[in-house]
Amino acid sequence: MKNKLLWAVVAAAIIYTVFSYRKADGVDIAAADLVLMNGNIYTANDAQWTAEAVVVKGDKIIFVGSNMDAQTYIGKKTTVLDMTGNTVYPGLTDAHTHLKWVGQRELGLNLQSIDDLGQTVDKIKAYAENVADGDWIIGKGWIEQKWSDQRFLHKSDVDDFSVNKPLVVTRGGEHSILANSKAMEIAGITRGTPNPEGGQILHDENGELTGMFVDNAMALIRDHIPVPTREEEKKSLQEGLDFMSRMGWTQVQEAGGSYADIELLKEIQAEGNLKTRLYYFMLSGEEGAKLLERGAEYSDDNMLDIAGIKYFGDGGLGSRGAALLEPYEDADGKGLVLIDGEKALAVYIEALKKGIQIETHAIGDYTNRFVLDLYEEAFKAVPQGERKFENPRWRIEHAQIIHPDDQLRYKELNIIAAVEASTVKADLYFAPARLGSERLKTAYLWKSLMDQGIHVTAGTDAPVEVGEPRVEFFSLIARTDFNGYYNDDWNIEERVDRNTALKLMTINAAYAAFQEDIRGTIEVGKKADFSVFDKDWMVIEPIEIMDSETVMTIVDGKVTYSR
């Protein structure tokens, strides 16, 4: 009996000794929670670019290296995931998403990726049949550039089958809508209704309404759509989260939300269904003012951070809403600036003092200059020492057409260019016509900005685009459509190499959210976020990337999506 007790004590001592030696960076790794084995792992960390295995304890990575070394971390309660045949990337971030709109698109009439006008109208018609008289037909995502007849939708396309049903279908760029005659009747729009500031009501050559409303004119119709119920809003947000997680994203940087949505997102979080991290920008105006008052809110686990304010500086290039320094090549006019500079500057100054991040949508070269001027003025008004963050990491979203005189100002002012690569496969059809070949050289700059030492990150702008990592990665390295097509003047040399593309979607996006120390690479001490796909994007033909599928999405060491 005594002997047995003695042996038990000795055995316990041995086990204790063995386990207490198994420490890494002060973390007791006696029982790793999760081990990814046999992986084709890309870390986005230059010091150790590839690995076979990753070990996770709690929400953190505690080891990156070989299968053999990882074995020693496996205990009884460790979950071991065999990654054979799959490729593991650092948790991917979409640096620019409109989460609720993505959910609304997925749940409603989705007109995305239909390459034919007739089929688009047929889909609207089929949907309309199930809508009761008096109820609204609401859809999203149509885009004319691949139709043989490259024209905007017209009220006459839809009026026949929607006599008693008001209809609004948003064009892919999210900067214009088609309304039917019933919707215009409800809104009290006639051919004499004047354009609102920053918006356009389109008329045909006879002065007749076409049903198209651009930028600020969209509100004339949209304000009459019944407000969705709280439950509907929550459902849209949940669908957006589920969709983005399914696509393989571990973080979404929201480009214009509200506190009402935050309340719903907190409910979703309490229910355990917040599947991707959210880094949140409030829409300017009322929501932005609330944020200025309340201050930024960072969560302990960085699952839901309310960080900044989003401004819309102009419209899109497709709908000719982008504000240009010189007129459009294919139409009269220079587009529209949507920002009141004086009001914005007052907010920017407050934000700088309080450590609230600013991001401003700027597509045209006029708007890029306008916003850089405002940022510069704010920086002068609030010198270092009076700011919460010395480098506030303010961003320009899209940063799409930048006059040569303004490109270096991004560097001088330390502004992040948050580009949308996924949109080029559509834009390359109309951008040459809108801009002409000279000005096209100043558009969609990626590589040259990075070469000048400017911080660049990448986002999809979903639901303007579907919102897929594979499309974003493909677009960054190919810069063509899916058939390899591009226009002769299309600065193809602005595409980036694969390592850079991976960084743009991981560590650079983390930097744009002040999170480069905790996320963005697969490195010891960082958050255990991984995006697992069935294909190796770093070696296959670019177009094959489009055949790859999400295998698994892991956030904070927890599997949030599995195929």
Ligand SMILES: [Zn+2]
């Ligand atoms: Zn956007």
